[in-house]
Amino acid sequence: MDRYQGFREFVGARQQSLMRSAYLLTGDAHLAEDLLQNVLVKVARHWPKLAGGGDPEAYTRRALINEHISWRRRRRSAEYPQEHPPEPGHDSGDDTLHRVALQRALARLTPRQRAVIVLRFYEDRSVEETAQLLGCSPGTVKSQTSHALGRLRVLAPDLAHLLHDTAAPGDAPAAATPGAPAARAASRAASDAEENDR
Amino acid sequence: MSTFRDQLQSIADGAPAVDLAERVIRRAERRRRGARAAAGAVVLAVAVAVVAAGGAIVTGGQRGGVITSGVITSKVTDTLPASGVGPLSHAYYDWCGEEWTPGRNTHTFARECAQWNVVTRAGRTYRMPEALSVYTEQSADEYMNTNAPLVISADGERVAYYSEKDQAFAVRDLHGGQVWTVPVPVSRAELVARPVLLLLSPGGTRLGLWGGSGLDVVVEVETGHVTHLPDGWHVRAVGDAGGPVIVTREGRDDELGALREDGTVRAFPPLEDTPPPDLGQPSPDGRTLAYLTGMTGAATSTPGPSERSTANATIVTLDAATGETLRRTRLRGAPRDFGAMRVGGWLSRTEVVVTEPVMDRVPKRGETPTLGERTYRVDVRTGRVRPLAVHTFRGWAGSLELPGF
Numbered sequence: 326m327d328r329y330q331g332f333r334e335f336v337g338a339r340q341q342s343l344m345r346s347a348y349l350l351t352g353d354a355h356l357a358e359d360l361l362q363n364v365l366v367k368v369a370r371h372w373p374k375l376a377g378g379g380d381p382e383a384y385t386r387r388a389l390i391n392e393h394i395s396w397r398r399r400r401r402s403a404e405y406p407q408e409h410p411p412e413p414g415h416d417s418g419d420d421t422l423h424r425v426a427l428q429r430a431l432a433r434l435t436p437r438q439r440a441v442i443v444l445r446f447y448e449d450r451s452v453e454e455t456a457q458l459l460g461c462s463p464g465t466v467k468s469q470t471s472h473a474l475g476r477l478r479v480l481a482p483d484l485a486h487l488l489h490d491t492a493a494p495g496d497a498p499a500a501a502t503p504g505a506p507a508a509r510a511a512s513r514a515a516s517d518a519e520e521n522d523r
Numbered sequence: 524m525s526t527f528r529d530q531l532q533s534i535a536d537g538a539p540a541v542d543l544a545e546r547v548i549r550r551a552e553r554r555r556r557g558a559r560a561a562a563g564a565v566v567l568a569v570a571v572a573v574v575a576a577g578g579a580i581v582t583g584g585q586r587g588g589v590i591t592s593g594v595i596t597s598k599v600t601d602t603l604p605a606s607g608v609g610p611l612s613h614a615y616y617d618w619c620g621e622e623w624t625p626g627r628n629t630h631t632f633a634r635e636c637a638q639w640n641v642v643t644r645a646g647r648t649y650r651m652p653e654a655l656s657v658y659t660e661q662s663a664d665e666y667m668n669t670n671a672p673l674v675i676s677a678d679g680e681r682v683a684y685y686s687e688k689d690q691a692f693a694v695r696d697l698h699g700g701q702v703w704t705v706p707v708p709v710s711r712a713e714l715v716a717r718p719v720l721l722l723l724s725p726g727g728t729r730l731g732l733w734g735g736s737g738l739d740v741v742v743e744v745e746t747g748h749v750t751h752l753p754d755g756w757h758v759r760a761v762g763d764a765g766g767p768v769i770v771t772r773e774g775r776d777d778e779l780g781a782l783r784e785d786g787t788v789r790a791f792p793p794l795e796d797t798p799p800p801d802l803g804q805p806s807p808d809g810r811t812l813a814y815l816t817g818m819t820g821a822a823t824s825t826p827g828p829s830e831r832s833t834a835n836a837t838i839v840t841l842d843a844a845t846g847e848t849l850r851r852t853r854l855r856g857a858p859r860d861f862g863a864m865r866v867g868g869w870l871s872r873t874e875v876v877v878t879e880p881v882m883d884r885v886p887k888r889g890e891t892p893t894l895g896e897r898t899y900r901v902d903v904r905t906g907r908v909r910p911l912a913v914h915t916f917r918g919w920a921g922s923l924e925l926p927g928f
Binding site: 346349488 | 528532909
């Protein structure tokens with residue numbers, strides 16, 4: 326019997342969506358592919374069990390987040406064998422500038438903060454779902470979200486207008502303007518969190 | 524006006540297309556086999572550890588080499604562990620970062636710092652003492668044949684090298700730790716006299732050898748089965764088991780063919796492009812080959828302003844069984860100074876890796892030059908070019924090897 330029966334179909338159907346999340350998490354195409362490949366190897370090893378009643382996608386997404394966090398913790402950014410990130414696309418205009426600025430700012434968040442941003446604002450997950458995926462309490466998700474947004478505001482002040490729509494009900498209040506005391510406090514908290522995360 | 528989510532979506536849109544199922548299954552299978560083999564070796568390993576602990580302090584794990592902003596120094600102290608090593612991003616040697624003058628100081632490099640170093644994708648660097656690197660006895664006349672070859676499979680999981688101890692080439696699985704010695708003896712003296720080209724299949728399951736005295740063979744790595752090529756043909760690209768073996772006629776780089784199962788060669792129609800292009804590895808399904816053509820002034824060896832033009836740069840795909848041209852696509856999105864000519868392995872069903880030497884500028888007086896390779900991904904259907912990575916080291920000379928090349 327083929328122990329990978331159904332695995333190819335699962336990967337075929339979901340790999341692109343998973344790859345997009347991995348790319349947002351790592352900010353690098355090559356690393357994203359490595360991350361996803363590592364995670365899928367783990368999924369493949371447990372495939373008979375997952376296929377027989379588990380939820381492969383939920384398992385994979387959880388593994389992706391966990392692998393990303395532990396991966397990033399194990400290495401320093403200076404160890405990346407890349408001199409610079411891939412160039413942005415060749416379209417022009419404010420959107421491109423914002424995207425590049427956001428990409429750079431995201432790269433400076435801690436792995437957990439980045440994961441929170443991806444889960445909450447890209448994958449549109451609730452606080453509870455995010456907490457479940459990260460293995461922490463909803464309160465931690467809220468505070469991490471707040472810290473992450475505060476840090477983004479400090480790192481990329483030009484993007485403040487983008488973040489207006491990010492205040493989710495129940496989230497801790499985030500700083501509104503760059504340089505404001507609340508923003509500085511958020512930045513300090515984020516730095517503390519960053520240290521703790523390393 | 525775009526929202527935060529729109530911008531995240533837009534970044535996510537930059538994620539490359541991937542085709543991972545077969546690669547993942549191959550890796551999972553290797554690990555499964557490796558785990559079974561490792562279980563059998565546990566008793567022996569424990570015994571060795573007890574003996575080792577009696578004579579030395581066991582240090583806490585491996586530390587990676589020094590990589591700063593992508594530039595590697597030659598201070599690599601860790602040797603490659605016996606197993607459990609992740610996929611490689613590249614390998615290099617750098618003549619210890621010192622100036623090398625053929626015929627004058629070549630003999631002084633019988634040192635650890637002149638060995639091959641391998642770098643994992645996670646950024647760890649290890650020396651690989653078992654892989655012969657520079658030929659310290661080489662004469663000045665043969666300065667182009669300076670080192671024993673080392674190649675990395677496209678998936679980064681296996682490495683082929685010359686084992687002086689065995690007087691033969693060997694292939695090593697980095698995660699599982701298995702080492703297969705190629706049952707074709709080649710002495711060090713033969714290598715020093717005539718270079719040998721190694722061609723490892725994308726998954727590292729087959730190895731082609733071309734060079735030396737009549738050394739034209741394809742070896743099934745795990746079984747040791749050797750296929751000799753018909754007279755007058757050399758191996759040019761190798762697929763994994765069941766995939767193609769692409770050959771080229773002696774002295775005619777523009778004449779290609781595919782090795783049939785009966786040992787004869789099916790000659791391809793003449794290539795449309797001259798000079799003969801540098802052919803990449805077969806695609807993951809073994810059906811397609813790719814090469815780049817149409818660039819002028821590409822990959823010159825002179826640093827500084829170049830006269831490159833990518834106006835006619837084209838990626839061409841061939842049917843790996845018949846040699847018929849499948850598609851010719853003009854490149855788009857390539858940087859102005861794009862000069863890649865070498866095609867390596869495939870990242871997915873549609874994207875190949877191409878590389879060019881890093882030649883950013885002439886070093887200042889007293890500064891050690893930075894050498895290396897810059898890679899791009901090229902979509903063979905759309906011609907879109909996107910930067911992938913830059914791998915560099917500091918040195919006056921040396922070599923850098925990338926997976927799939």
